[in-house]
Amino acid sequence: MKTLPILSALTGLMMFSPALAADLPDLEGREVVVVTENAYPPLQFVDPATGDAIGWEYDAMEEIAKRINMTVVIENSSWDAMIPAVSEGQYDVGMTGITIRDDRKEKVDFSDAYMRSEMFMLVRADEDRFTDGASFAAFEDGLVGAQAGTTPFYVAVYDMLDGDEANPRIKLFETFGASVQALKAGDVDVVLTDGTAGEGYVRANPDTFKLTGDAMGTEDFGFIFPKGSDLVAPINAAIADMKADGTLDALNKKWFLDYKLGG
Numbered sequence: 001m002k003t004l005p006i007l008s009a010l011t012g013l014m015m016f017s018p019a020l021a022a023d024l025p026d027l028e029g030r031e032v033v034v035v036t037e038n039a040y041p042p043l044q045f046v047d048p049a050t051g052d053a054i055g056w057e058y059d060a061m062e063e064i065a066k067r068i069n070m071t072v073v074i075e076n077s078s079w080d081a082m083i084p085a086v087s088e089g090q091y092d093v094g095m096t097g098i099t100i101r102d103d104r105k106e107k108v109d110f111s112d113a114y115m116r117s118e119m120f121m122l123v124r125a126d127e128d129r130f131t132d133g134a135s136f137a138a139f140e141d142g143l144v145g146a147q148a149g150t151t152p153f154y155v156a157v158y159d160m161l162d163g164d165e166a167n168p169r170i171k172l173f174e175t176f177g178a179s180v181q182a183l184k185a186g187d188v189d190v191v192l193t194d195g196t197a198g199e200g201y202v203r204a205n206p207d208t209f210k211l212t213g214d215a216m217g218t219e220d221f222g223f224i225f226p227k228g229s230d231l232v233a234p235i236n237a238a239i240a241d242m243k244a245d246g247t248l249d250a251l252n253k254k255w256f257l258d259y260k261l262g263g
Helices: 056-068 079-087 133-138 151-160 176-185 195-204 232-244 247-258
Strands: 030-036 044-046 070-076 108-110 115-124 144-146 170-172 190-194 209-212 218-221 224-226
Touching (some): 030 056, 044 056, 056 232, 079 224, 115 151, 115 176, 115 195, 133 151, 144 176, 151 170, 151 190, 190 195, 195 209, 195 247
Parallel strands (some): 030 070, 144 170, 144 190
Antiparallel strands (some): 108 224, 115 190, 115 209, 115 218
């Protein structure tokens, strides 16, 4: 497996060698600063075995860079700071499994969707007090872990609970990984996650976690840019090219089917 080196917060350079595909825009080696969180496996995360930053989005961005001849600089930021920072032009591109939403489009531009996912309930393997969103809502002592402002947060608020974003049954965490650790420790009772990511956790920890219930929401992921960015069109062209030639399907197989979290 090819891996990319982990970079310290807000520093680091990844040089992706250009291999321009025919009929795609040529950015002539332009330096593009891409910010990520490294907290949403298997899209982007730190491999616990090697300490390397790896994932679907790293591979996809490397391939995009090759196809449109750009040099990628990777920097790190927390989720809550990312959209404002990209909006203000501190970074050229943001990638961290960001759901394409109309309210976010007021602050940033989005690429075309590169992935569609659905939210599922990740619970402890021995959970038998609830089996879906409705029964969780009826379980008055149940707690859900989430990051503020994320799709799992909003699905928990509006699809599972009462629409109150300050509902005390929602416990907030800095990262997705921290919410999963809280679930494992019994500090919360459910975490919402993309189904494929959740399946990865279950495969890696079948005695600890399981998925329960039906999908509770469909979301499309896209890269984000400052409003009016001239990078949207060339990156969209590369995404379309990768869809057409099967590259995105190959990445899905690599990271969602073949890769074993913690393996």
